[in-house]
Amino acid sequence: MLQLRSTSPEATRNIAAALAGCSRAGDVIVLAGEMGAGKTAFAQGFGVALGVVDPITSPTFNLVHSHPAGRLTVHHADLYRLATNHEVADLALAELAEADGVVLVEWGDVVASSLGEHLMVHLRADADDELARDVQVSAVGRTWAVRWQKIERDLAGFAC
Numbered sequence: 001m002l003q004l005r006s007t008s009p010e011a012t013r014n015i016a017a018a019l020a021g022c023s024r025a026g027d028v029i030v031l032a033g034e035m036g037a038g039k040t041a042f043a044q045g046f047g048v049a050l051g052v053v054d055p056i057t058s059p060t061f062n063l064v065h066s067h068p069a070g071r072l073t074v075h076h077a078d079l080y081r082l083a084t085n086h087e088v089a090d091l092a093l094a095e096l097a098e099a100d101g102v103v104l105v106e107w108g109d110v111v112a113s114s115l116g117e118h119l120m121v122h123l124r125a126d127a128d129d130e131l132a133r134d135v136q137v138s139a140v141g142r143t144w145a146v147r148w149q150k151i152e153r154d155l156a157g158f159a160c
Contacts (some may be wrong), residue, residue: 002151004135004158011158012038012123012133013045018154019119019137020049020102022147025072027102028116031108033123038133039106042121046104047074056105066101073101080107117141134160 006012019029029046031039044056051070057076067074105115112118118140126132137155139145 001138002138002155003160004155006038006123006133006135006158007129008131009038009041010021012041013048013157015135015155016042017019017049018120018158019151020037020046021154022151023050023072023102025101027143028114028118029102029104030108030112030118030120031104031106031123032112034125037123039123042102042123043074043076043134046074046102050074050102053141062084069101075103076101076106077108078106078127079111111151112140117143119144 003013006015023029023046031042033039039056040056047056047067047069050072052067054067056065056067056074056076063079064075064077067076105118108115108118109120109122112128114122120136120138120140122136122138124134124136126134135158137151139148139151144151
């Protein structure tokens with residue numbers, strides 16, 4: 001697990017951009033954290049790094065927004081309003097990722113065990129600094145394990 005520190009929303013977007021550089025088609029990235037922790041800022045930085053030109057906003061009411069980018073499509077899902085694992089299964093998130101892109105899943109931590117191999121990014125607001133975030137990054141599965149050293153190198157500037 002990596003322990004990172006973001007000092008601003010821009011730094012959160014930069015962390016996401018570094019992870020975007022390590023991503024490939026079929027990846028699932030789970031974004032966890034309380035309301036306002038920076039999940040959408042992370043998604044914005046991730047998308048911009050891959051070439052998304054449309055604004056990335058929280059897909060709370062649409063559940064999934066798809067943003068075509070250069071080499072991948074960024075599928076941005078928000079599970080906040082879903083109540084059952086069946087509703088999550090109906091979204092076919094793994095199939096979206098495998099087809100042509102990467103899936104970022106906000107509020108996916110409660111169903112992460114059903115998402116297969118994924119990268120978990122947990123953002124936590126700092127009680128003493130409203131702009132700062134503590135960010136934990138951990139990998140589940142072999143597809144991320146083989147990239148872990150690159151992830152560590154690319155995120156070294158944010159390490160605690």
